[in-house]
Amino acid sequence: MRIDVVTIFPGYLAPLREALLGRAIEAGLVELGVHDLRDWTHDVHQAVDDSPYGGGPGMVMRPQVWGEALDAVLGEEPARLVVPTPAGRPFTQATAQAWAAEERLVFACGRYEGIDQRVVDAYADRGPVDEVSIGDYVLVGGEVAVLVMVEAVVRLLPGVLGNPVSAQEDSFSDGLLEGPAYTRPVSWRGLDVPDVLRSGNHAAIARWRRDRALERTAARRPDLLDALPPDALDRADRAF
Numbered sequence: 001m002r003i004d005v006v007t008i009f010p011g012y013l014a015p016l017r018e019a020l021l022g023r024a025i026e027a028g029l030v031e032l033g034v035h036d037l038r039d040w041t042h043d044v045h046q047a048v049d050d051s052p053y054g055g056g057p058g059m060v061m062r063p064q065v066w067g068e069a070l071d072a073v074l075g076e077e078p079a080r081l082v083v084p085t086p087a088g089r090p091f092t093q094a095t096a097q098a099w100a101a102e103e104r105l106v107f108a109c110g111r112y113e114g115i116d117q118r119v120v121d122a123y124a125d126r127g128p129v130d131e132v133s134i135g136d137y138v139l140v141g142g143e144v145a146v147l148v149m150v151e152a153v154v155r156l157l158p159g160v161l162g163n164p165v166s167a168q169e170d171s172f173s174d175g176l177l178e179g180p181a182y183t184r185p186v187s188w189r190g191l192d193v194p195d196v197l198r199s200g201n202h203a204a205i206a207r208w209r210r211d212r213a214l215e216r217t218a219a220r221r222p223d224l225l226d227a228l229p230p231d232a233l234d235r236a237d238r239a240f
């Protein structure tokens with residue numbers, strides 16, 4: 001997979017070259033290109049924004065600069081263009097799973113009040129364009145959202161995670177939140193590891209873990225329970 005990011009703050013994307021993701025890049029599992037949007041400006045001020053038509057607060061990013069940058073970065077290769085924005089569709093584990101199958105992802109990091117809508121419109125007939133949100137809050141720019149989405153996607157690529165099974169057993173992969181996890185020591189500050197986890201009874205352990213996941217999901221994310229397909233919960237599950 002090749003990932004390109006266009007931003008006015010390339011340094012914001014430096015963490016992508018650290019640790020697990022950095023090793024995936026070094027191992028050739030993923031290629032990463034980070035591009036400075038200002039490289040496609042031609043004026044002495046390297047202006048990337050301008051006042052919004054119709055008035056209103058803040059500035060809007062200019063279409064011409066983005067057009068030259070994305071033409072150059074996208075080239076002729078097909079790619080999914082992703083624009084992080086509070087106004088986007090929710091980015092979920094399902095989105096990450098789908099994008100992990102893509103050959104190319106190109107991320108456009110907006111700042112100010114956003115990017116002139118014609119940029120999204122102009123590229124919509126060249127290939128898939130996704131305006132996506134990582135949550136219901138407003139950031140100053142899309143760069144942090146790109147760090148989140150790239151990590152969620154790249155960890156799913158074959159060979160990136162040491163133990164791939166954990167990608168399948170992720171939170172959300174069975175539609176529920178993960179329950180509590182424990183490790184040594186068995187007693188810590190007067191708090192003990194639940195006995196069942198040390199019983200060696202794998203059926204009881206699986207039941208206990210499922211019950212804790214259902215309990216946590218009902219308490220913290222009832223919306224996820226409502227979204228489960230009807231056959232997802234068996235009779236023992238319905239005890240919750």
Ligand SMILES: COc1cc(COC(=O)c2cn[nH]c2)cc(-c2cccnc2)c1
Pocket residue numbers: 083084085086109110111112113114115132133134135136137138139140141142143145
């Ligand atoms: C491309 O257009 C954007 C992008 C961003 C950065 O992304 C996020 O904030 C985000 C992404 N997922 N959840 C939040 C922010 C604005 C923005 C700023 C101020 C007022 N209104 C909108 C616009």
